[in-house]
Amino acid sequence: MDTEMKSFSITPVEAGSLVTPKGFSAAGIHTGVKRYRLDLGVIYCEVPASSAAVYTLNKVQAAPIKITKDSIAQEGKLQAVIVNSGNANACTGKRGIEDAYTMRKETAEIFEIPEHYVAVSSTGVIGEFLQIDKIINGIKKIKALTQVKFDAAERFNEAILTTDTINKRACFQTTIDGKTITFGGAAKGSGMIHPNMATMLAFLTTDANIEPEWLQKALNQVIDVTFNRITVDGDTSTNDTVVVMASGLANNVTLTDAHPEWDRFIVALKTTCEQLAKKIARDGEGATKxxxxxxxxxxxxxxxxxxxxxxxxxxxxxxxxxxxxxxxxxxxxxxxxxxxxxxxxxxxxxxxxxxxxxxxxxxxxxxxxxxxxxxxxxxxxxxxxxxxxxxxxxxxxxxxxxxxxxxxxxxx
Missing domain, CATH: 3.10.20.340 (ArgJ beta chain, C-terminal domain)
Structure with a gap:
């Protein structure tokens, strides 16, 4: 039976965001890559988080995707995701790769974590080199902003936007092993939207206790019926990425498909992804419906x-x-x-x-x-x-x- 058909208590958290799950903070800052708007964001987890990701199926893939793949492949753990908007760092050759590695290195140093605990993501114009000096200066300042909880998630959300007209966030809770499990998320995407994946970035957080292998299986299961079911214009981009991080701080029994409440976890993750996917579709460039x-x-x-x-x-x-x-x-x-x-x-x-x-x-x-x-x-x-x-x-x-x-x- 499709897990969608099963009845689970998945509760929306109206004021929630990607920093609502235990262990997560975020920030957004203006570096000058974009003229006025925030253009650099970070998500940070206080512990190494089990992590998984899916990426665009476009054969032309931007430099940040290669660096994020490298990071997750080493241990399946992340503690930070650094994201810039205004420039996709795509089709930028050797220099693009070097700039993406520089973003990873600088973020790792400022948060005092191993380099492979950092994922990198970019969105914006294709074929232009990053203004890497501005981004490095922003990274050096951004850690202090993660201590500000009031509007941290909203500032992160704003920092990842391009032609989007609204911030896109979601937050849901359920109960597993008697523990409250929270799922948060933020996304961007408005044009070049088409399965499989789109010119979209999505970042999901949860405090569920789950190993990377099973988190990847869960993400693979839900991605096809959520983010891969949206379209605006039939174009698939070079930077599309969905990253999910699980801090484990809810202290439930470690999740696998043998866990009696595995389906509940899947439905909660799917619900969060679906909410973000629908917001991307509604915010399609020029859309009214x-x-x-x-x-x-x-x-x-x-x-x-x-x-x-x-x-x-x-x-x-x-x-x-x-x-x-x-x-x-x-x-x-x-x-x-x-x-x-x-x-x-x-x-x-x-x-x-x-x-x-x-x-x-x-x-x-x-x-x-x-x-x-x-x-x-x-x-x-x-x-x-x-x-x-x-x-x-x-x-x-x-x-x-x-x-x-x-x-x-x-x-x-």
């Missing part, structure tokens, strides 16, 4: 996911929703080319609560009612394939004139 597609009745969950991603990724569907046009023909078209097993004669489609297709045939509906629904900010599309028990979801946004305006002048 969040689109969620739910597909049921597929032969399996994989097929359901294919259909959901195909629909939410269709430029024609996205444009129709922007224009409040209930053009279900574009939805059935995207279903047909998804690569999933379908039977055209058994498909039902609904836009919100308005059914437009039954058993592959159109049915009458109120165009006025559909237009009113599509004028709202959160759009649901439901598809039932009537072939099996497979279920899947995906998220995206409408495609607007502003998307072109933003990306036509991204470097200027």
């Amino acid at each position: 969040l689109i969620e597609v739910q597909v049921k009745g597929a032969l399996n969950d994989e097929d359901a996911g294919k259909v959901a991603k195909s629909i939410v990724g269709s430029d024609l569907v996205k444009s129709a929703i922007y224009g409040t046009d209930a053009n279900w023909g574009r939805i059935i078209c995207a279903t047909g080319y998804s690569g999933a097993n379908i039977n055209p004669d058994t498909i039902d489609i609904s836009i919100g609560g308005i059914q437009t297709l039954k058993d592959g045939m159109p049915i009458p509906f109120s165009e006025e009612e559909a237009t009113q629904y599509l004028a709202t900010e959160n759009i649901m599309i439901y598809v039932d394939l009537h072939l099996g028990d497979g279920f899947g979801k995906a998220w995206g946004c409408d495609l607007t004139y502003d998307y072109v305006r933003i990306n036509a002048g991204y470097r200027t």
Whole structure:
């Protein structure tokens, strides 16, 4: 049974953030890489934390990804993540690698931890060298800011943004072995968003007690149904990274898939990732609406996911929703080319609560009612394939004139 179908008590912490789990602090600072906004952030854990990560599938990968892979590979432990925005440090050759290693080295020195306990991440313009002197100066000042708890997480969140219009955070709690387990997270992403992964960075923290091997397995399990189910524009970037750190300070029994509450851990991690993924989709460049597609009745969950991603990724569907046009023909078209097993004669489609297709045939509906629904900010599309028990979801946004305006002048 899909863990999503099981009933667990996963509680949102409205004021929570990535520093809510035990052991974590954060900070953000302005170094001058960007003209006015904060542009360097750090997450710090007071103990070596079990860590795991997933990365972009783009074959062109930025220098920071190579350094983070190297760090995690050594022990599966991290104590700090240093992140700059405004410059992706991608396609920068040998100097880019050296600059990323310098960021790792300087962060390790200031926090007095081994170099391989530091992960490095960057986001911004591709193909330009880092202003490494400014970043080094920022790193030397940032440790003191981690002692400031009031707005530390918000400052970190702001420091990692590029074209984003909002900070993206999430926090949830559950109980394992009678201990309160907290999950926090922050993310950035607005354009170049497409499975697998996107031009997105996400950083997750938890105080659960879990070894790196099992944390990696848990992250791999949830990533496909969360961050890999969002799309804005069909582009996959060079820097995409999700890092999760587990301090173990909740003192639960060490988690593995043999633990009786393993599924509870998975659902809590998935819930945190899904919340961040949806916020990225809603903040798509120029977007005015969040689109969620739910597909049921597929032969399996994989097929359901294919259909959901195909629909939410269709430029024609996205444009129709922007224009409040209930053009279900574009939805059935995207279903047909998804690569999933379908039977055209058994498909039902609904836009919100308005059914437009039954058993592959159109049915009458109120165009006025559909237009009113599509004028709202959160759009649901439901598809039932009537072939099996497979279920899947995906998220995206409408495609607007502003998307072109933003990306036509991204470097200027």
